[in-house]
Amino acid sequence: MNFLIYGAGALGQALGCMLACQGHTVDLILRPRFKDTLEKSGLTVTGYFGEFATKGSQLGLYTSLDETANSYNYALITTKAYDTASAAASIAALEQRVEYVVSMQNGCGNIELVEQFFGTEKTLGARVITGFEITGPGKVTITVSADDIHVGAPLADAISPAAASLAKTITEAGHPCRAVEDINRSLFAKLLYNCTLNPLGALLGVHYGLLGKNRETVAVMNRIIDETFAVITGLGGSTDWADSDQYKEVFYSELLPVTASHRPSMLQDMENHKPTEVDALIGYVSRQGQLLDIATPTCDTLAAMVKFKQAQYLQ
């Protein structure tokens, strides 16, 4: 199969390496700082799912879509969520050269942006709950994984063949991946998880596990879960849990323990003085709460604090 991976950082480089190792054609759109390194050293992925290595010559390495000539079965968008609109707009210029466009990003609102450019038929979403970190030039480490990748179409009432084929291909490449009927359900579940952990972890500078061990942070996390659950319900969304209390049980007993040692991506962004994905995560809950007239005071406060903090270093 032919893959375009647009915005290849930690997630995109890891997936690109794993897919290329399976013999797929992989073109990466990446920054010049990565292009020069990967040309020389290739890519290595280590950690949770084993070892994978490609030479630079096995990959198409480009800093702009203008340099590409292939047609693609799937274009995977792996930029941060704040770059989704510009990524989708650039890929749209390829027109018939792309069959399906997949938002692999965290948070909510990404799929809707991709749909604006490609329509529902060509749009897929994915939910990733695995930790990828660039640990050196041409090196990505997979640190934790809480579940398979989910891929699916928006608003589908059956598993889309395009999602099934992509899931099979990613699984064969080494990362377990499952096609789901309703990708929004998976993304809402991830929204609950990320809103509960990321802003607090980022503002307090701690890994997830510590947040679950402290009475004060548990009380704040419970309020975030209640508010986020109310917003998801208000949006007409569904999750695997009947109510927020049921989610809390699963969160504290199953979800939090498997990623306890993880330091949230929002914290890593702050440490690297990069913008955070606050607007697609807790900022999304806060905005939707306002639109739906659902009170989200804890989420509003945390979103404001994250924005304050990032504004300090982005000035």
Ligand SMILES: NC(=O)C1=CN([C@@H]2O[C@H](COP(=O)(O)OP(=O)(O)OC[C@H]3O[C@@H](n4cnc5c(N)ncnc54)[C@H](OP(=O)(O)O)[C@@H]3O)[C@@H](O)[C@H]2O)C=CC1
């Ligand atoms: N890493 C992880 O563990 C996980 C990540 N995700 C999600 O996946 C998405 C990607 O995350 P991650 O890989 O960590 O992020 P990264 O910041 O490592 O990767 C995104 C890359 O895209 C680059 N980029 C953006 N626009 C362009 C462009 N026009 N041309 C070339 N390169 C471009 C960025 O460059 P620059 O920084 O210079 O702008 C950056 O290198 C996020 O939504 C994240 O939440 C989900 C689960 C786990």
Ligand SMILES: CC(C)(CO)C(=O)C(=O)O
């Ligand atoms: C734990 C992880 C890496 C799982 O995707 C995550 O969601 C994050 O750090 O934001």
